[in-house]
Amino acid sequence: MKEKFKKFRFIVLLIPLGLFIRFVDQKVIQDDFLSTNAIEDHYIFIVSLVVIVMGLLAAIFYFDKQSDSSELKMQHFDIDEIQGFSKLYRINLINSITGYKSANMIGTKSSLGKENVAIFSSITHLGSNPALIHFTLRPNIVASDTYNNIKENKVFTVNNVTLNQVEQAHHSSAKYDENISEFDQTLLEPEYRVDWHAPFVKGSPIALGCSYLNEYEIKENGCVLIIAVIEHIFVEDELLQKDGWVKLESGEVVAINGLDGYALPKLKKRLEYARPNEIRRKAKS
Numbered sequence: 001m002k003e004k005f006k007k008f009r010f011i012v013l014l015i016p017l018g019l020f021i022r023f024v025d026q027k028v029i030q031d032d033f034l035s036t037n038a039i040e041d042h043y044i045f046i047v048s049l050v051v052i053v054m055g056l057l058a059a060i061f062y063f064d065k066q067s068d069s070s071e072l073k074m075q076h077f078d079i080d081e082i083q084g085f086s087k088l089y090r091i092n093l094i095n096s097i098t099g100y101k102s103a104n105m106i107g108t109k110s111s112l113g114k115e116n117v118a119i120f121s122s123i124t125h126l127g128s129n130p131a132l133i134h135f136t137l138r139p140n141i142v143a144s145d146t147y148n149n150i151k152e153n154k155v156f157t158v159n160n161v162t163l164n165q166v167e168q169a170h171h172s173s174a175k176y177d178e179n180i181s182e183f184d185q186t187l188l189e190p191e192y193r194v195d196w197h198a199p200f201v202k203g204s205p206i207a208l209g210c211s212y213l214n215e216y217e218i219k220e221n222g223c224v225l226i227i228a229v230i231e232h233i234f235v236e237d238e239l240l241q242k243d244g245w246v247k248l249e250s251g252e253v254v255a256i257n258g259l260d261g262y263a264l265p266k267l268k269k270r271l272e273y274a275r276p277n278e279i280r281r282k283a284k285s
């Protein structure tokens, strides 16, 4: 509504012009303004007209500059303001501000055979030779079934989240007791492949079998960074291209925006490997 009004705000500028015309009209009819051909009247009329038109032009230029779409209207928060936000506002802001993140479910199994699955947005590759990944665990890892199971058995699976798994995958973040498997609380189904101790998630078009290598405590906030090696890759035929590139779009693999927004990215293009001599400088006006 506000945006719609903005489009028509230039019309508001015509009001002073209309009032001026009406004023002159009344003067002409009632006070014989201009009809006597007095030179003084002509000067008053022309000067007033010039002032009004210049005022209108200035207002138009001002509004036009303000609505220039190339100018970003930014909000700025400094570190004190960020710290001053409410917990929920800061969580939402900081979790979404760095962009879309990968959506994966980590599958694990305890030594007693209890399966576990939970959604993670921090899984990223950490170099391809050797093929490593890393992800971060929130502080208080002792309460994390994922962490405990990985420490016990050293293996886990990483399973991409697809559009039709979103609700179930999201629900896997609920804090269930270690004796309760999220596989029993959601429609997600475990699937076993290549004798891997940890369960894969049925229906995920990309799944990795990973082995724990190391962990690092992030001293600044108590998070733990887990490093693992990829031992098995399962990828749906249709997604894997001839050059090894995986077309996630064909599998309706989603991305995470913050902690509760799920997006289905649309591929625009793949580009050539960038080389320095191909840089084209943008002409600066």
Ligand SMILES: Cc1cc2nc3c(=O)[nH]c(=O)nc-3n(C[C@H](O)[C@H](O)[C@H](O)COP(=O)(O)O)c2cc1C
Pocket (backbone or CB within 6 Å): 116, 117, 118, 119, 120, 121, 122, 123, 135, 136, 137, 138, 143, 144, 145, 146, 147, 170, 172, 173, 174, 175, 176, 256, 258, 259, 260
């Ligand atoms: C979209 C989304 C992304 C998440 N990403 C992470 C993450 O990267 N690291 C983490 O420790 N927890 C993350 N969580 C929270 C875990 O899913 C949640 O703590 C879960 O209960 C952990 O399961 P577990 O106790 O069975 O290990 C995320 C939750 C959501 C909804």
